[in-house]
Amino acid sequence: MSRTPHKYFGRKSSEWGILGFLNECDLEPFERKLDCYLKDLEYIVNVDKGIRKQRAQLLLNNYRLVSISFLMLEIQNGDEMLDDQPDKQLAQSWEIAQVSEFSDDEEIKFDLSSVAEELRREPITEWVVADINVTQRFRKFQMDVLDQTQRNGLTYNNVYELLALSSIIVLTSPCPYPIFTIEEWNKIIKENPYTIENHPIPPEMSSILHQASCNNFIGKDATIDGGNSQLGKNVARAFNELVPKVAPAKISEDTYSYLYLHPISRPFFSGEKEYDLTLNSANADSTKRPDLSCEVYQVAILNSESKPIGFTPLQHKKDSIKVQLKACKSINQQMDSRGGPGEAAILLNMGDQTESFIMDLKFDGLYRSWSFLTTKLVIDRASLPLAEFAISHIMALEECVGKIARDYKYRSTKFTPLKQMSFVRKLPNSPQVKMLLS
Numbered sequence: 531m532s533r534t535p536h537k538y539f540g541r542k543s544s545e546w547g548i549l550g551f552l553n554e555c556d557l558e559p560f561e562r563k564l565d566c567y568l569k570d571l572e573y574i575v576n577v578d579k580g581i582r583k584q585r586a587q588l589l590l591n592n593y594r595l596v597s598i599s600f601l602m603l604e605i606q607n608g609d610e611m612l613d614d615q616p617d618k619q620l621a622q623s624w625e626i627a628q629v630s631e632f633s634d635d636e637e638i639k640f641d642l643s644s645v646a647e648e649l650r651r652e653p654i655t656e657w658v659v660a661d662i663n664v665t666q667r668f669r670k671f672q673m674d675v676l677d678q679t680q681r682n683g684l685t686y687n688n689v690y691e692l693l694a695l696s697s698i699i700v701l702t703s704p705c706p707y708p709i710f711t712i713e714e715w716n717k718i719i720k721e722n723p724y725t726i727e728n729h730p731i732p733p734e735m736s737s738i739l740h741q742a743s744c745n746n747f748i749g750k751d752a753t754i755d756g757g758n759s760q761l762g763k764n765v766a767r768a769f770n771e772l773v774p775k776v777a778p779a780k781i782s783e784d785t786y787s788y789l790y791l792h793p794i795s796r797p798f799f800s801g802e803k804e805y806d807l808t809l810n811s812a813n814a815d816s817t818k819r820p821d822l823s824c825e826v827y828q829v830a831i832l833n834s835e836s837k838p839i840g841f842t843p844l845q846h847k848k849d850s851i852k853v854q855l856k857a858c859k860s861i862n863q864q865m866d867s868r869g870g871p872g873e874a875a876i877l878l879n880m881g882d883q884t885e886s887f888i889m890d891l892k893f894d895g896l897y898r899s900w901s902f903l904t905t906k907l908v909i910d911r912a913s914l915p916l917a918e919f920a921i922s923h924i925m926a927l928e929e930c931v932g933k934i935a936r937d938y939k940y941r942s943t944k945f946t947p948l949k950q951m952s953f954v955r956k957l958p959n960s961p962q963v964k965m966l967l968s
Contacts, residue, residue: 641959653894764797786838834877
């Protein structure tokens with residue numbers, strides 16, 4: 531395919547470098563700059579010869595190549611960031627510098643007329659808890675947000691307001707909405723249909739983890755003996771081989787995934803499942819990094835986002851918004867293709883904290899995002915007592931994802947439109963929202 535590389539590559543190849551390109555390229559946001567940089571280098575490698583080709587290949591390698599041996603070296607070196615991917619580290623540092631300069635005051639642009647049109651639709655069903663009409667209360671909040679946005683705009687600081695314009699109510703504690711009293715909110719969140727009733731981890735595994743924690747506390751060898759079960763073997767490998775004695779203050783995204791996420795997610799989400807699993811890994815032809823996701827017929831049943839230790843507040847806000855919007859999009863795809871079930875799971879890994887939600891669409895124009903579980907990751911030996919909760923979290927979430935996946939997978943594509951089909955609302959027309967969902 532013919533392509534004209536950015537004018538930056540018109541200079542001597544010895545002068546090429548990722549920071550120079552990022553500073554000169556006027557594409558926005560950062561992901562587009564990086565995508566252009568990598569695709570231009572790929573084009574030069576495929577088309578040019580000699581020194582230009584060699585330099586382009588070197589820069590691609592500097593950004594992309596990473597090895598397991600490097601990951602282990604980085605783990606062992608703790609705070610010292612190694613340079614197995616020097617250009618990737620430079621790009622991430624450049625992005626953080628831009629984020630700190632522009633902060634989270636970027637105004638989010640909306641087509642407010644389309645939002646107002648959605649809000650003018652009278653709901654055919656309303657969610658009422660005791661004497662609290664949640665639908666009407668939330669609609670009032672949405673109208674107030676719409677008015678506020680028309681006058682003052684919205685930024686990434688306004689997480690719940692932005693989601694409200696997408697018809698998403700986040701049912702978490704403490705209450706993020708001023709329209710409910712504490713007593714009212716407590717009544718509402720007690721309606722959570724996804725509350726766990728039974729502890730998912732087997733008693734024998736719980737006992738093994740407890741013993742390892744006790745041994746570590748008194749200074750003994752904290753090696754876990756997983757026994758003969760596959761679960762035990764998986765848990766033992768995760769913590770015996772990978773968990774460092776002291777958590778590093780800084781860590782790359784690759785190491786974060788390899789060290790903390792894959793060991794406790796892979797054993798439970800892989801194997802013979804009703805969904806297709808994607809783990810955190812960089813695509814060779816893209817700057818995008820698909821986080822852990824579970825898909826059925828290319829519709830995501832589980833959406834997740836992850837950021838390593840040292841993430842910025844803006845990254846947290848963007849990822850929190852992104853996973854909620856993706857879940858809403860997944861529900862709309864389910865309803866359009868198979869008429870249900872209208873449920874999607876969310877997993878948010880931020881540093882040492884893991885948070886999950888289950889979103890459903892049971893009432894007209896109200897995407898309810900229920901807080902599912904919140905736990906801490908085991909990031910070093912001192913946090914080993916948290917292992918049981920971290921594993922239980924993933925096991926419970928996978929069970930819920932499996933149920934939703936089965937429900938969706940075995941529905942007929944020939945269905946009679948249900949009343950629930952009219953509950954669907956379009957996502958706001960916004961360039962930032964489109965970028966988050968891309």
